[in-house]
Amino acid sequence: MAEAIGKARDGGAGVMPVVIIVVLLLGGLFLMTQLSLAARDRALDRSAIGMAGLSGWLVQNEVPARLAHSRIHPALEDLSLRVLPLYDLDLESYARDPETTEELLNRTDLRDLELETFETKIVEMPTVVLLPKWRGAAAELKFLHEQMLIPPKAQQSLLGQIGLAGVRLQQDGAEMSSIREGDSEVALFHMQTFVAATLPRDCTPILTAGGDPLAIRCVREEEYPIYFVADPDLLNNHGLGLADNAAFAVSLLQDLRGETEAPIYIDISPDLLTTVDRSEERQDYERGGEELSRFLQYPFSMFWAVFLIVAGVTYWRGALRFGPVARGDDRAWDQSKEAAIAAKARILRLSGNDGAMVADFVAAQLRTLSTDVLGHDQPDDGGQRFFRVLARRDKQLAHDLSSVAEVLITQATRMSPRDLDRNLNNYHSLLKKVVEPNGSI
Amino acid sequence: MRPSRRLLILVLALAALTFGLGLSVENRALWVAVIWGAMVLACLVDLLLSHSARNFSVSVDMVSSGFAGRKAMLDLNIGSTKGRLPPLLTLRLSHGPLLAPQPETSEAISETKQREVKLHWPIDLLKRGQGAVTQLSACYASRLGLFEVLPRWPLNLPVDIVPDISPVTSGEIMTQMLPLLDGMKDMSVRGQGSEFHQLREFQAGMDPRSIDWKRSARLREMVARETRAERNHQIIIAVDSGHLMAERVGKLSKLDTAINAALALTWAGGLGGDNVGFYSFDAKPGQFLPPRPGRRAFGQIQAHSAALEQSSVETNHTLGLTQMNQKLSQRSLVVVFSDFVDTVTAELLIENLAVIRRQHLVLYVALRDPALKRLSQPEQAGMNAVAQAVSAQQLLRERDEVIDRLRRLGILCLDTEVAGVTPALISRYMDIKAQGMI
Numbered sequence: 011m012a013e014a015i016g017k018a019r020d021g022g023a024g025v026m027p028v029v030i031i032v033v034l035l036l037g038g039l040f041l042m043t044q045l046s047l048a049a050r051d052r053a054l055d056r057s058a059i060g061m062a063g064l065s066g067w068l069v070q071n072e073v074p075a076r077l078a079h080s081r082i083h084p085a086l087e088d089l090s091l092r093v094l095p096l097y098d099l100d101l102e103s104y105a106r107d108p109e110t111t112e113e114l115l116n117r118t119d120l121r122d123l124e125l126e127t128f129e130t131k132i133v134e135m136p137t138v139v140l141l142p143k144w145r146g147a148a149a150e151l152k153f154l155h156e157q158m159l160i161p162p163k164a165q166q167s168l169l170g171q172i173g174l175a176g177v178r179l180q181q182d183g184a185e186m187s188s189i190r191e192g193d194s195e196v197a198l199f200h201m202q203t204f205v206a207a208t209l210p211r212d213c214t215p216i217l218t219a220g221g222d223p224l225a226i227r228c229v230r231e232e233e234y235p236i237y238f239v240a241d242p243d244l245l246n247n248h249g250l251g252l253a254d255n256a257a258f259a260v261s262l263l264q265d266l267r268g269e270t271e272a273p274i275y276i277d278i279s280p281d282l283l284t285t286v287d288r289s290e291e292r293q294d295y296e297r298g299g300e301e302l303s304r305f306l307q308y309p310f311s312m313f314w315a316v317f318l319i320v321a322g323v324t325y326w327r328g329a330l331r332f333g334p335v336a337r338g339d340d341r342a343w344d345q346s347k348e349a350a351i352a353a354k355a356r357i358l359r360l361s362g363n364d365g366a367m368v369a370d371f372v373a374a375q376l377r378t379l380s381t382d383v384l385g386h387d388q389p390d391d392g393g394q395r396f397f398r399v400l401a402r403r404d405k406q407l408a409h410d411l412s413s414v415a416e417v418l419i420t421q422a423t424r425m426s427p428r429d430l431d432r433n434l435n436n437y438h439s440l441l442k443k444v445v446e447p448n449g450s451i
Numbered sequence: 452m453r454p455s456r457r458l459l460i461l462v463l464a465l466a467a468l469t470f471g472l473g474l475s476v477e478n479r480a481l482w483v484a485v486i487w488g489a490m491v492l493a494c495l496v497d498l499l500l501s502h503s504a505r506n507f508s509v510s511v512d513m514v515s516s517g518f519a520g521r522k523a524m525l526d527l528n529i530g531s532t533k534g535r536l537p538p539l540l541t542l543r544l545s546h547g548p549l550l551a552p553q554p555e556t557s558e559a560i561s562e563t564k565q566r567e568v569k570l571h572w573p574i575d576l577l578k579r580g581q582g583a584v585t586q587l588s589a590c591y592a593s594r595l596g597l598f599e600v601l602p603r604w605p606l607n608l609p610v611d612i613v614p615d616i617s618p619v620t621s622g623e624i625m626t627q628m629l630p631l632l633d634g635m636k637d638m639s640v641r642g643q644g645s646e647f648h649q650l651r652e653f654q655a656g657m658d659p660r661s662i663d664w665k666r667s668a669r670l671r672e673m674v675a676r677e678t679r680a681e682r683n684h685q686i687i688i689a690v691d692s693g694h695l696m697a698e699r700v701g702k703l704s705k706l707d708t709a710i711n712a713a714l715a716l717t718w719a720g721g722l723g724g725d726n727v728g729f730y731s732f733d734a735k736p737g738q739f740l741p742p743r744p745g746r747r748a749f750g751q752i753q754a755h756s757a758a759l760e761q762s763s764v765e766t767n768h769t770l771g772l773t774q775m776n777q778k779l780s781q782r783s784l785v786v787v788f789s790d791f792v793d794t795v796t797a798e799l800l801i802e803n804l805a806v807i808r809r810q811h812l813v814l815y816v817a818l819r820d821p822a823l824k825r826l827s828q829p830e831q832a833g834m835n836a837v838a839q840a841v842s843a844q845q846l847l848r849e850r851d852e853v854i855d856r857l858r859r860l861g862i863l864c865l866d867t868e869v870a871g872v873t874p875a876l877i878s879r880y881m882d883i884k885a886q887g888m889i
Contacts, residue, residue: 309473312483316466319487323454323462330453332601333543333556333588347698347792351826351846355838364834371837374844375828431834438832 054097054120055278057149058248061095061140064259065276067250071260074273083285086134090272091263094131095140095242099164101125101171108146115147118160123280125171130282135275136234138266139172140242141165141179143202154248156184159200172238173230174213178205179240180222188253189219194261197253202241213238217262225262237266365423368434372418375441400444411440458494458597465490494597501593504602506533509587513574513608518615519711520703522573525552525584525608529559530567537561537591540568549582549612551575576612579707579757584608613757615711618873619718619749627877628722648677684725684889685742685783686880687811688713688752689775692759693733693766695790698820700869705818708869709788710756712816715873716786716880717752721745723884725784729755732771733762739778772803779811784889786814786876793846797853805860812889814863816876817854821868823847 055062061077068075076084097120098105105119131137142165147158162179169177179202187201196219203222206215212230215223216237225239243249245263250256263274275284304310358367380396393415401408414437422430454462465486472479510528517523529540540559544552552574561568576582587604618624653662653673661675690696690713696706703711713729720727727748731737737759740751766789779785785807791797807813826843829836854864863883867875883889 308478308480312469312473312480316469320462320466323459327454327459330601332541332590332599334545334586337548347820347846348822348826350792351823351839351842354842354845355835358838358841359834367841368834368837371841371844374841374848378827378844434834434837435832 054149056247058152058154058246059097059144059148059242060247061093061245061276061278063247063250064093064245065274067256068260068263068274073260073264073267074271075276076273077276078279078283080279080281080283083283084275085287086284087287088272089135089275089284090270091267091274092131092135092137092277093140093245093263093274094128094137094277095246096123096142096168096172097121098123099142099160099168101128101168115145115150117146118142118164120146120149121278121280127280127282128172131277131284132236133232133234134284136237136266138237138239138245138263140239140245141202142168143181143200143242148248154199156200162202173228173236174210174238176208176210177213178208179203180205186252187219189224191217191258192261194254194258196244196255196258198241198243198249198255199252201243204238204240363423364427365425365430368430369419369422372415372422372437376415379444407440407443411437411444414440452598452600455592455597455599461490461597493595497593497595497597500595501598501600502531502534502537502591504589504600506531507536507589507602508532509604511584511587511606511608513584513610515609516611516613517576518617519576519579519612519707520615520701521576521617522553523550523576523610525572525574527559527570527572527587528567529570529589535561535564535566536568539591541590542570542572543588543590544572544574544584545586545588546574546584547582549576549578549580550584550610551577575702576610577702578704578761579612579614579710579759582610582612584610614707614714614753616714616718616753618711618715623874624715624718624877625722627874628719628881630881650674651677683744685779685781686716686720686725686727687730687742687775687779687783687785688716688727689730689732689772689785689787689789690756690759691733691766691768691771691787691789692731692737692762693789694763695766695792696788697761697763698790700818700820700822703869704761705788705790705869706759706761708818708872709816710759712873712876713786713788714749714753714756716876717749719877719880721749723880727752728783730775730778731756731759732766732775734764734767734770736771736774739775741778742783768799768803772807776807776810782811782889784812784814784880784883786816788816788818790818791850791853793849794852797849801853801856801860804857804862808860808862812863812883814865814879814883815857816872817850817864817866818872819866819868823850 054060065075065077076089099118101123102125105117105122108114108117132139142160144154145158145160148154151158159181162181165179169175169179182201182203184200186197186199188195188197190196198219201219201224203219203224204215204226206218206222209215209223209226210228213226213228215225216227217223217225224241224244225237228236228238230236239245241249243252244255245259250259267274277283306314376393376396380393383396383399397408397412400411414433418433418437422433425433468486469483472483508530512526514523525544527542529536538561540561542557542559543555546552552572557570557572559568559570574584584606585608587606589600589602589604591600592598593600650663650666651674653667653675657675661677663674663676667673690706690709692706696709697704699705700708717727717729721744724744726742726744728742729740729748729752738755740748740755742748743751768789772787775785787804789800791800804813804815823843823846827840827847829840854866857864863879865872865875865879
């Protein structure tokens with residue numbers, strides 16, 4: 011006995027460390043997966059098509075700016091302008107994680123943004139929306155190539171979702187296009203612009219390149235205007251390093267921000283991080299007797315009067331009874347046996363043995379029938395004798411009843427509920443044919 | 452008087468209309484006042500035109516006693532001293548738990564210009580005891596149907612409900628006993644008995660086995676022995692008044708049915724020249740009426756059984772039957788009215804009847820419940836009906852097992868339906884007398 015106990019203890023001591031190690035390994039793998047996802051997300055912002063450089067550049071030029079962080083929720087009142095880069099071609103669907111390198115390089119949904127979140131963001135404050143231009147390869151590799159461009163046709167559905175239905179985009183060839191805007195020269199690689207003829211009436215160009223709008227201003231039903239920039243390279247990490255783009259970006263965003271000193275919000279998060287200060291919405295009211303007295307003035311006085319009349323008439327009718335009080339059910343004793351049978355029958359049904367129950371029922375019924383016909387003290391094959399007696403009157407009926415009864419007695423437990431019901435109905439109808447026309451049988 | 456449904460619907464409709472007018476822009480208070488005023492005026496006119504219940508005169512008559520399980524007729528006469536009666540009077544009775552008017556609500560319809568209406572209202576007498584009708588309630592509509600008038604008349608109509616002895620009073624028992632009595636005026640019980648009565652000349656058609664060969668040889672002519680049923684035997688009727696006997700089968704409870712059959716047997720025993728005693732028991736032994744001859748026994752047993760109350764506790768067969776067995780000094784016919792549910796609850800009953808059987812002749816009367824038979828042979832083939840049938844079949848099977856065990860112990864059993872228990876019991880008594888089994 012002592013040896014057995016010692017072995018059991020040894021076994022227990024050997025298993026626990028393994029379990030702990032497996033749990034720690036699984037936990038570590040899970041954390042690494044999460045960290046790698048977050049790292050990939052941050053890598054996008056630091057890549058050529060990311061927006062991390064803009065906030066630093068603006069702060070360096072004494073323009074207050076804040077980069078979105080998932081754990082910081084700034085108040086709307088503290089912000090002046092939102093810069094919202096889009097990395098998603100379909101705001102109504104979720105992107106699937108890439109499984110191969112080819113999928114990773116060709117993907118167009120680099121950061122999922124929901125349409126509802128987008129619509130909330132653009133109504134909260136003046137927003138500069140940067141349309142997508144490059145595929146995932148631009149973020150993963152250290153160079154840009156013509157094949158990494160997202161074709162303008164592929165962006166048509168996105169334009170429809172952000173309220174620019176019918177607007178078309180166009181891209182220049184593999185060259186550096188430059189435009190002069192004031193003292194600054196803006197240069198863009200494969201410049202992407204709107205087709206001027208397709209702009210809607212509520213949108214006006216604010217920056218054009220050879221007649222085609224590069225950025226437009228749209229005024230809709232919302233309180234604030236929305237700015238759409240066709241080429242994100244104007245403000246992203248890659249574009250800021252070209253020509254005088256950086257200086258132009260500062261002047262452009264300062265113009266769009268207006269006179270306020272509130273910072274520009276570089277909203278790279280797909281979530282809605284801003285909060286609304288609702289402290290001023292609370293309103294306290296002084297409640298006096300006047301509010302109550304209004305409930306007694308016309309037409310409420312009339313309603314109360316009608317309510318009282320209806321209540322009075324219904325109470326009057328309900329208060330007077332015709333005849334004696336109805337006695338409760340005092341037949342508990344009278345019905346004791348039937349109640350016991352009903353309860354037992356319910357328990358039989360709940361036990362779920364309908365097949366066995368039907369087999370028992372049919373066997374007992376045939377036994378009773380043979381006793382009624384042939385008398386007591388029948389040998390074990392009283393049922394067979396009964397069927398022989400019945401066969402003298404109606405051979406076919408005796409055969410049918412015998413076979414269906416046999417099936418129900420021997421196979422009812424294995425039948426499906428449907429077959430059981432069908433056979434039972436068949437048996438019942440045959441039994442009626444036996445009992446009704448043949449009198450005592 | 453109370454508002455009728457018609458008035459209630461009218462008020463609700465006007466309320467809805469008032470709300471509609473109140474929600475309109477203009478002030479419609481005057482319209483509303485006119486509408487409601489018109490309704491109040493209609494109510495006042497209706498009250499003025501309607502029949503007044505003060506003008507009604509009501510006379511009620513009912514028998515002062517009746518048999519349990521039978522009907523008592525209530526004769527009702529409603530007249531109007533001023534004007535005619537309302538076209539339709541709905542009536543209800545306040546009564547004790549032993550009575551059940553059939554139907555519960557009756558209607559008296561009076562023709563145009565009719566000032567009096569008569570009604571015969573049958574009332575079921577459910578149990579032994581004293582029942583009473585205490586109040587008559589009526590309901591009739593006002594002239595415009597806006598009100599229901601609810602007059603009430605207090606009544607004091609007690610009715611004594613006694614065990615049913617109609618088979619005795621109608622001569623049914625006497626007729627059934629005739630083959631045993633054989634028409635003798637002095638009521639000596641002649642016929643198939645074991646006690647010698649007289650010798651008489653043998654005639655064709657007589658049973659050859661009755662020929663007394665020794666005396667025939669001495670007298671040199673054929674004489675036959677004539678026997679008669681023995682007299683002055685003791686019959687003890689033991690009635691279980693426990694909770695199982697409270698089950699209602701048909702119109703009456705099993706206890707009431709047993710008492711009715713016991714009284715018929717008492718009368719038959721008196722006719723047969725035997726002494727009849729009575730004993731009741733439930734959880735405790737009840738009163739024992741020692742055997743007495745003829746009508747004295749009947750009167751005593753009738754009075755005692757009329758006051759026998761239904762018990763709500765389980766019967767103690769051991770205590771009850773042992774106590775009775777101790778009081779029996781000579782061999783008797785013991786007729787036991789009792790009930791059981793299954794083989795387990797019947798164990799003590801069987802055991803104690805077997806003890807009594809050693810010295811006495813025991814006849815056990817079991818009242819069969821037709822509902823069990825009906826449930827065991829369902830009309831429909833549904834699963835719930837089959838489940839009920841299986842449960843009922845099990846109870847029937849256990850009941851048959853108990854009856855079978857009793858028979859094998861030498862106890863006579865009368866397992867019959869409630870409706871035929873009295874004639875079956877008298878018939879079995881005659882058989883016992885004729886065969887000289889006591």
